[in-house]
Amino acid sequence: MAAKISLTRYLVEQQREEGHIQPQLRLLIEVVARACKRISQAVNKGALGGVLGGAETENIQGEMQKKLDIIANEVLIEANEWGGHLAAMASEEMDSIYLVPNRYPQGEYLLLFDPLDGSSNIDVNVSIGTIFSVLKKPDGDRGIEENDFLQTGVNQVAAGYCVYGPQTTLVLTVGDGVVMFTLDREQGSFVLTEEHVKIPADTKEFAINMSNMRHWAPPVKRYIDECLQGKEGVRGKDFNMRWVASMVADVHRILTRGGVFMYPWDKREPDKAGKLRLMYEANPMAWLVEQAGGAATDGTQRILDVPVTKLHQRVPVFLGSKNEVDRVTSYHTEL
Ligand code: AHG
Ligand code: MN
Ligand code: MN
Numbered sequence: 001m002a003a004k005i006s007l008t009r010y011l012v013e014q015q016r017e018e019g020h021i022q023p024q025l026r027l028l029i030e031v032v033a034r035a036c037k038r039i040s041q042a043v044n045k046g047a048l049g050g051v052l053g054g055a056e057t058e059n060i061q062g063e064m065q066k067k068l069d070i071i072a073n074e075v076l077i078e079a080n081e082w083g084g085h086l087a088a089m090a091s092e093e094m095d096s097i098y099l100v101p102n103r104y105p106q107g108e109y110l111l112l113f114d115p116l117d118g119s120s121n122i123d124v125n126v127s128i129g130t131i132f133s134v135l136k137k138p139d140g141d142r143g144i145e146e147n148d149f150l151q152t153g154v155n156q157v158a159a160g161y162c163v164y165g166p167q168t169t170l171v172l173t174v175g176d177g178v179v180m181f182t183l184d185r186e187q188g189s190f191v192l193t194e195e196h197v198k199i200p201a202d203t204k205e206f207a208i209n210m211s212n213m214r215h216w217a218p219p220v221k222r223y224i225d226e227c228l229q230g231k232e233g234v235r236g237k238d239f240n241m242r243w244v245a246s247m248v249a250d251v252h253r254i255l256t257r258g259g260v261f262m263y264p265w266d267k268r269e270p271d272k273a274g275k276l277r278l279m280y281e282a283n284p285m286a287w288l289v290e291q292a293g294g295a296a297t298d299g300t301q302r303i304l305d306v307p308v309t310k311l312h313q314r315v316p317v318f319l320g321s322k323n324e325v326d327r328v329t330s331y332h333t334e335l
Contacts, residue, residue: 007033007170007181007190020174021158024085024107028134029158032111033170033181033190035079036130036162039072039116040183043128043164052123060095060312061277068122069093072115072130086111087137088144090311092280097146097311109157110135110149112280117161118246127165129248133284134158146311149279153304159284163248171197171255173291178255197255199294203321205240205259207250215266219299219331247276251285251319255292260320262328264299274298274316278306282315295325299332 011029015021021029042051055065073093080086081098084105089098092114100106111134118128134157138148160172168183170190178197181190206227213221230238242259244250250261263276276282286296286303296303296319306315318328 004184005192006187007192010179010181010192014174014176018176020176022108024109025134025158025174027083028080028085028107028109028111029160029172029174031079031083031085032076032113032132032160033162035076036168036170037183037188037190038075038079039068039130040162040164040168042068042071042075043122046125059093061092063119065093066116066119066122068128069116069119076111076113076115076130080111083107085109088149089113090146090149090279091115092277092312097144097149099144108137110137110144112149112284114277114280117248117281118244121244121246121249126246127163127244127249127252128246129161129163129252131161131248131281131284132159133280133287149311150308152306152308153278153283153286156283156287156304159287161248161251161284161288163246163252165249165252169193169252171252171288173288175291178288178292180255197292199254199289199292199321200258201293201322203258203260203324204237205242205253205257206262206324207242207244207254207259207320208262208264209243209245210241212266212268215268216264217266217332219328219334220262220264222331223328247281247285251289254294254320255288258321260324260328261317263317265316273314276315276317278303278308278313278315279311282306282317285317286319289319293322294320295322295329296320297325297329299329 011026057065082104085107090112114131158174162170170181180194182193227239289296298316
């Protein structure tokens with residue numbers, strides 16, 4: 001039987017043979033994976049660990065925080081601040097950036113994360129996850145500022161997520177395709193379980209929160225109307241719908257068997273570009289999807305090219321199977 005390849009071995013070999021990963025980046029990914037293991041343990045304990053329910057605080061997005069949002073945020077910070085691989089961190093759950101304290105060495109990288117994605121699913125025992133994105137800090141010795149984080153998605157050097165579902169799975173790209181590791185709880189390590197993740201270009205499955213239909217812009221309405229017409233309509237095939245309300249779980253399904261995921265702008269809050277955040281939700285997911293052969297746009301341009309003006313910027317998201325993303329994107333640009 002072939003030896004199981006752990007995340008550690010995979011990263012060491014990537015560094016040694018392929019030269020894709022610098023030593024500090026390898027350490028960073030290992031540390032994020034370790035933090036995800038701890039979060040996974042807390043998630044698994046649920047009510048037994050006293051981790052369910054609200055924290056009665058609000059984050060900068062104006063969303064009520066859950067206890068696990070805060071726990072996961074603290075686990076990621078504690079795990080990452082002392083290793084010497086990071087200069088600063090940013091999170092959905094922190095108003096501004098977190099500088100690595102002076103007592104620790106400063107590293108070359110910036111880490112952004114959504115510590116707990118799918119918060120509304122925590123208490124109902126449905127899949128949730130952690131999303132992360134890694135950027136290089138600008139050259140020079142000056143201190144890190146929030147502006148240093150405002151880099152377009154194409155600048156990411158690593159991105160991934162960990163989904164806490166029936167299995168705990170870590171999904172990663174460093175720009176050379178997408179790989180998946182499953183947590184082996186007996187061994188306590190992530191084991192490589194999928195090396196060539198590929199999203200089929202065509203699909204019959206879409207994911208969108210249909211309850212917002214009446215608020216959508218015409219291109220999105222047109223696309224979904226056509227899917228709903230099924231075999232008898234212009235698409236000539238029946239579609240299936242899935243909506244987990246955890247982006248990690250919906251994206252994981254798409255990386256596994258294809259599909260298209262949409263969280264569009266809608267007219268309830270016209271000044272808000274969308275619900276999802278660019279830097280620690282859309283950008284890492286867009287890169288993973290592109291690396292698996294799919295596409296990701298905001299309706300008019302590649303998500304990875306969207307200019308960044310602020311840390312908690314929001315963006316409309318269309319991602320997944322290429323032909324479907326191309327179609328819904330073209331509806332936005334057609335007259
Ligand atoms: P978060 O829990 O980090 O705030 O993210 C939730 C996001 C995303 O994971 C999901 O796709 C979407 O919100 C669900 O939104 P609706 O509840 O509007 O369907
Ligand atoms: Mn999220
Ligand atoms: Mn979150």
